[in-house]
Amino acid sequence: MTDQTPPRRTPASRSQQRKQMLLRLDPAVHDALARWASDELRSANAQIEFLLRRALAEAGRLPGAARPIPRRGRPPKQPPEEPQERGTPPGSGGQETP
Numbered sequence: 142m143t144d145q146t147p148p149r150r151t152p153a154s155r156s157q158q159r160k161q162m163l164l165r166l167d168p169a170v171h172d173a174l175a176r177w178a179s180d181e182l183r184s185a186n187a188q189i190e191f192l193l194r195r196a197l198a199e200a201g202r203l204p205g206a207a208r209p210i211p212r213r214g215r216p217p218k219q220p221p222e223e224p225q226e227r228g229t230p231p232g233s234g235g236q237e238t239p
Contacts (some may be wrong), residue, residue, distance in 0.1 A: 164189070 166174070171185070178188035190210060197203035 174188060175185045178185045182190065183191065187210070194207070194210070196205060
């Protein structure tokens with residue numbers, strides 16, 4: 142037994158988890174898919190999901206509840222907020238009216 146037990150899953154969290162499935166492919170097909178994925182800077186798994194989503198969308202079968210593919214890597218940079226001048230109310234732009 143382990144010292145830590147995983148948290149109990151609720152039905153809401155279970156439906157939000159990504160599904161896993163076993164996929165058997167011809168080795169030549171897998172190699173071609175892996176090369177294609179590498180060319181597009183994706184994993185083979187991400188390439189399969191991308192292609193399946195595109196095929197579902199083209200067939201009009203992609204469910205509206207399908208969430209977008211999660212983005213991996215570093216989040217985009219946020220532009221720094223401009224500091225306000227002292228004593229000016231927000232939105233006045235720092236200019237005084239005569």
